Amino acid sequence: MNTVCTQGSNTLDILFSDDTLVVSNKPSGLLSVPGRGPDKQDCMVARVQARFSDALTVHRLDMETSGILLFARGAAMQRALSVAFQERQTEKRYVALVDGELAQPEGEIDLPLIADWPNRPRQMVDYTLGKASLTRYRVEHIDxxxxxxxxxxxxxxxxxxxxxxxxxxxxxxxxxDALYASEAVRARAPRLMLHACKLEFRHPLSAEWLSFESPAPF
Structure with missing residues (x-):
C-alpha cells in the first residue's frame, strides 16, 4: 500500500518500507542523488532520508525518468541489495512513448555502449570499446x-x-528526450516519456520474492 507524506512542499510517495529497505516513486525532474552545487541538493535520497535517516542509495534513475527506486536501510542491507543488482538477480521493467511505429512487435536491442567523453553525460554505441548492453522490448500500443x-x-x-x-x-x-532525440521529437512531450513501472527482487533477509508496480503517469 502506498504511503504519501508531505515534507514542506515535497511529497514523498512510499510504496513499501520495513526495517531493511524502502521502495519509493521518484517524480520526473528530480535527481536520484545530490548533484554539484547548492541548487542540486534536493534529490530523492535526501527526501527519503528525511523520513528514514539510515536510507542509502542502491540504484539510480535519470533525473527526467520517473518511477520506482529502491533504498537500503543501513550499510549491510545496501551491500546485499547492490550485489543483487550487480548479479542481475532483479527484474526491472519500464514503459516509454517513442517516436514512430516499430516494425517488429517485440525484439532485442544488442548494442555495446560507452561514455561519449567529449559530450558527457551522453553515451554512445561503440562496437570496439563499448560494454555489452542488451534491452528487450515489446510494443504495447501504436497510435x-x-x-x-x-x-x-x-x-x-x-x-x-x-x-x-x-x-x-x-x-x-x-x-x-533532451539528450538523444531530435529537436522535433524532443518537443513532442513536456518531459522524458520514460517510467520505471516494475521492480522485483528477493528480500535481503527473508528471501521472499517482492514485486512492486507503479503505473506510468502518461
Missing part, C-alpha cells in the same frame, strides 16, 4: 495518427542511459 508507439522495456544490463540510447539507435527516440 498511427500521432505516429507514436508505447513500448514495454526490460533492460538485461544496466548501462547509463541504456534505454534512451538503444531506442534512439534503432530510429525510435523517446519523446521529450
Amino acid at each position: 498511427p495518427l500521432r505516429k507514436i508507439s508505447r513500448v514495454a522495456l526490460a533492460p538485461v544490463t544496466g548501462r547509463s542511459h541504456q534505454l534512451r540510447v538503444h531506442l534512439m539507435s534503432i530510429g525510435h527516440a523517446i519523446l521529450g
Whole structure:
C-alpha cells in the first residue's frame, strides 16, 4: 500500500518500507542523488532520508525518468541489495512513448555502449570499446495518427542511459528526450516519456520474492 507524506512542499510517495529497505516513486525532474552545487541538493535520497535517516542509495534513475527506486536501510542491507543488482538477480521493467511505429512487435536491442567523453553525460554505441548492453522490448500500443508507439522495456544490463540510447539507435527516440532525440521529437512531450513501472527482487533477509508496480503517469 502506498504511503504519501508531505515534507514542506515535497511529497514523498512510499510504496513499501520495513526495517531493511524502502521502495519509493521518484517524480520526473528530480535527481536520484545530490548533484554539484547548492541548487542540486534536493534529490530523492535526501527526501527519503528525511523520513528514514539510515536510507542509502542502491540504484539510480535519470533525473527526467520517473518511477520506482529502491533504498537500503543501513550499510549491510545496501551491500546485499547492490550485489543483487550487480548479479542481475532483479527484474526491472519500464514503459516509454517513442517516436514512430516499430516494425517488429517485440525484439532485442544488442548494442555495446560507452561514455561519449567529449559530450558527457551522453553515451554512445561503440562496437570496439563499448560494454555489452542488451534491452528487450515489446510494443504495447501504436497510435498511427500521432505516429507514436508505447513500448514495454526490460533492460538485461544496466548501462547509463541504456534505454534512451538503444531506442534512439534503432530510429525510435523517446519523446521529450533532451539528450538523444531530435529537436522535433524532443518537443513532442513536456518531459522524458520514460517510467520505471516494475521492480522485483528477493528480500535481503527473508528471501521472499517482492514485486512492486507503479503505473506510468502518461
